[in-house]
Amino acid sequence: MADHLLFPGGVHPKDGKSISFSMPIQSAPLLEEYTIPLSQHIGTPAQPIVKRGQRVLKGQKIAEATDNISAHIHAPTSGEITSVSKHPITGEMLAMTNCIGPAGHMVSSLVITSDGEDKEGFTLMPIEEWQSIDKKILLERIKEAGIVGMGGAAFPTHVKLNPPQGKRPDTLIINGAECEPFLTADHRLMLEEPEKIIEGILMMKYILGAKTVYIGIERNKPDAIKTMKKHLREGIEVRELRVLYPQGSEKQLIYALTKRKVRMGTLPMEVNCIVQNIGTAFAVFEAIVMGKPLFERITTITGEPVVRPGNWRLRIGTSIGDALKMAGGVKDPEKVGKILIGGPMMGLAQFSLDTPIMKSGSGVTLLNKDEIVQYTSVPCIRCGRCVDVCPMNLMPSTMSIQAMKERFDLLEEWHVMDCLECGCCSYVCPSQRPLVQLFRLGKSHVLKKRQRELEKLKAKG
C-alpha cells in the first residue's frame, strides 16, 4: 500500500502531544503591545510603510514586500506605532526598532501599542465565487494577505503557488503530518475547521491546476483523519502516514505519498509536487473568502511546566511571556530548563521572554530541567545508529569527525548540504555527540565558501 511507503531512517521521540491535543483552540485576549518583526519569512525583509506615532487598524498593511520573494505584514490590532529608533546617519526618528528574534539575533521590528478597540480595517474585499475568478487575481490576493508557509520554513506562499514557466505540478500535497513532538496546532485546526481547510485546499488546487491532492496525516491522529475524510471533496484524498519523525519533512513526505524522489539539490517542483501546510490552507481560505490578511495563527503552548497547556489563536507579535501568561504561567519557575519556539526536535531555544511569535511560530514548548539532555560527548564508537536513522541517508558518524577536524571540504563532498537538520542523529547517538550541531556549523562554512567563490567569479566578470 502506497501509504505504507518508507523513507530511510527516522526515529520515534517522546511525542508529548497528549499534553495539549485535547484542548480546543481558544482565542487569545487582546494585549497591550505587539512586537512585529519585519522578516518573518524566507527572503527579503519587508519595508515599513507606517510612521512613528501613526494610528493603524487591525489588518492594515504596515510593512510591504520589497521584491517577489518577500511578504507583506499587517497590524494584529488597532493602535499606534510606538517603536522608536534613530537612523544611524540622518538621526531621523524611525518607526523601527530592534528586538530579539527567535534565532537569537536582533531583528528590526515595529511595535504597536493597542488602543483596546481592536477596530478592523481590512482593505481586501471578500471573494465568494472564487471558482470563477482568474487565478492571477487569487494569487495576488494571497500575496496581499502576506501568507507564508505556516509549517516552519515560512516561504512566501504566492511564490510557491506560482511555478516557473514550463513547470506544471500535477500533485498538491497537504502536510498534516505534524511529526514534531509536542505540537498540536495543525491537529486541532483539522478537528475544528475541516471545511475551511478543505475549501482552502481546493483554492490552491485550482490555482496550481493540480490533478491530485493528498492530505498526509500521521496515524497518531485518528480523529483528524476521520474528520478530514468526512469533509472530503472531489479530487482530494486523505492518506494515512506512519508515525515516524521526520515524516513531515518535504522530501520524505513526497516520497511516502507519491514514491517520487526529489533529487539532491533540487526543489519538489522538479518532481511536479508542491507541499503546503494545513495552517497555510486555512490562511488561504481566510484571505480569499473573508479578505482577512495573515495576522494571527494557531499556536500550541505546551510542555510539562505549563499550568494550562493548550492551543491558542495568537496574534503575530505576541511575546513568549504574554503567551505563557495566557497559559497560566508555569508551575515552578525554578524547574523550567528551556523555552523553545517550535517543538523539541527542531525548535529554537530562547533566552528572553520578549521574543515575539511570528507567522511560522507553530508552538512554544517548555521543557523541565530533568527532560533536557546536557551533552557530555565521548568519542564515536562507530555503532552506526546515526547512519541507520538519517532520513537523508548521510553518514553522520564520519561527517562529525570531518567537521571536528574542520575539513569542511570533505564535509561538502559527503553531502552535508543535503542535511535536513532534523536532529535524528544527535537524538540516537549513544556517545551523545553534537552531530547535527556540527553539521550546522559545517553548512555555514560551506555556504560562506560558495559565496566567496561566487564573488570571485563575479569579480572576474
Added chain:
Amino acid sequence: MSKEDKNIPDHKEILLPDASKLIVSSSPHLHDSGQVAKIMREVALAMLPLVVAAIWVFGLPAVRVLLLCTAFCLSFELISLKLLGKSLKPATDFSAVITGMLLAMNLDANAPWWICLIGSFIAIVVAKQLFGGLGYNPFNPALVARVGLLIGFPDIMTVWSPTTAAQKVSTIDAQSLATPLEIASQSTAAGKELLWDNYFDLFTGNISGCLGETSALAILVGGGYLILRRIIWWQIPFFYILTVAIITGLVNNFVPMATPDALFHILTGGLMIGAFFMATDMQTTPVTRKGGAIFAIGCGVITSVIRIWGAYPEGVSFAILFMNAFTPLIDKMTRVKPFGFWQGESK
C-alpha cells in the same frame, strides 16, 4: 496551603520562568537516553549465559579466570588513563569489563594468573589505550591479546583443561585435552571416529576448549539477546556463519578427508563466539549494515581457509583481526548514497 493554590491557578499569581536562567542550546532538545555505558552493560549482560555455561562445563576455575581478567583489565584501564592524564570517567563505561570478560572467554579454565595479567596488558594498554582509547582502537583488544598470547606462549595457550564431566569419568584428573578442532585437524580419520556423533555435546558445550567458545547454546542465547535489543545487527553473525558453512560444506562434500562437515565447523572452536561477540564489536567493524555483511563474509572466508588448509587448527581470531584492518576500506566502499542521490548533468 501552597499545594491547594496550585490546583486553582486563577486565584494565584501567574509565575513566569526567569529568562536569565534558561538553558540555550541548538536543537534537538530530546535524546533517546541511550549511552555508551548502557550499550556496554547490555553486552555484559548478554555474556552472562556464556559465564554460566563456562562454570557448568569447567567448574569454579572458570570463575577465577573471569574475575582475574576483568580485574586486571579494569586496573590497566584506570592506570593508563591516569598516566595519560585523561579523565577517569571512561573507565566507568563498562568497555574494560567487557574486554576482560571476552579475554577470559578466550583462555583456558586453568590459565595461570600471569597469563591473565599479560593478556589484560596487551588488550587494554597495547591494543586500546595506546591507540587513543574507546572509539579509536582499530583492532579488537581481546583478540589482539589472544593472538599475542597464542604466539608468545603457544604451549600454554593450546593446552585445555578437561570438562568437569570428563574429570568424573576419567581417573587422570589434570590431563590436558585437545579441542575437537585440534583433533580434527591433526588426524582426520581418528577425529571422525571420535567426534562425529556427539554434536549434542558440541552444541551444549560439553567439550574441551577455552571458556567461552564451547557452548554454542549459551552463545546463541546471549547473541540472540543482543540482536533483539538492537545492540548488534543480525547481518554479521549470519553471513559469517553462513560463509563458513558453505565453504567447509563444499570442501567436505567433495573431499571428505580434508575437513569435517559444516555443522562440526559451526559448533566447534571460536566461530560462534567470534561471530556474535567479536566480529560485532562496533569500534572495529564497518558502520553500515552492508559493510558489516562484507566484513562478515571476509571473516568467513579467512576462517575457513585457515581451518582447512592452515597450520593452525583455528582461524577465527586471525580472520577477525585481519578484517579489522580492512574496516576503513570497507567503510569507504560501502558509503551510503544520500536520499535522492543522482549523478546527472553536473552544474
